[in-house]
Amino acid sequence: MVAEYESTRRRPRFRPLAMPVLAQIFTFFGVGVAATIADWGTFFLLDHYLGVPNVYAALMSYCCGGIVSYTLNRSHTFDSERTHLEAGWRFASVMTVGFSLTGLFVWLFADRMNLPPMVARALATGIVFFWNYVAHKIWTFGEVRS
Numbered sequence: 349m350v351a352e353y354e355s356t357r358r359r360p361r362f363r364p365l366a367m368p369v370l371a372q373i374f375t376f377f378g379v380g381v382a383a384t385i386a387d388w389g390t391f392f393l394l395d396h397y398l399g400v401p402n403v404y405a406a407l408m409s410y411c412c413g414g415i416v417s418y419t420l421n422r423s424h425t426f427d428s429e430r431t432h433l434e435a436g437w438r439f440a441s442v443m444t445v446g447f448s449l450t451g452l453f454v455w456l457f458a459d460r461m462n463l464p465p466m467v468a469r470a471l472a473t474g475i476v477f478f479w480n481y482v483a484h485k486i487w488t489f490g491e492v493r494s
Contacts, residue, residue, distance in 0.1 A: 372425060376481055379420040384473060387413030395465055402465045406454040406472070407447060414443045417480075426489030438488040445483070446476045 367375065390409035394400040400408070418439050422428065428435050450472045457468035 372485075373481070375425045376421065376484075379417060379425055380477060380480075382420060383413040383417035386416045387473075388469065391469060392466075402458050402468070403451050403455055406469060407451050410443075410447050410450050414439075414447075417443075421484060421489070426484065428489035429492045430489065435488055439484070442480060442483040442488055446480050449476050449479060 387409045390412045391405050394405035394408060395402060398405075418436070422432075422435065430438070453472035453475055454465070454468045457463045457471050458465045461468075463471075
């Protein structure tokens with residue numbers, strides 16, 4: 349049954365791991381742009397129109413961006429042999445750390461250093477981007493070892 353599942357698993361039209369590293373980084377960046385648009389758009393709506401406090405708005409919007417990120421990175425950036433179940437919990441673990449870092453940095457920059465919330469969010473996004481790339485490349489979607 350496992351072999352049957354593996355043989356019917358939908359595969360991308362190209363092999364992302366065969367991409368040169370620079371191309372993979374640019375693809376990851378492009379996916380990050382899409383995820384950031386979803387994240388920031390949600391943050392803007394929650395913060396400016398619904399009056400959700402800065403940190404809560406940042407954390408809720410981070411989750412929206414995470415859904416976009418997993419979907420696009422799984423299909424376009426990384427060619428993982430991991431099942432969605434295994435990659436999914438790993439992705440969620442990495443995103444949980446990123447989620448915590450996002451909240452910490454928005455709190456630090458906006459609430460403690462009195463930077464405007466969107467500036468605080470920009471700084472947090474830049475910092476968390478590097479964490480996400482390394483962790484997803486090595487651990488979430490990395491090579492399956494026997």
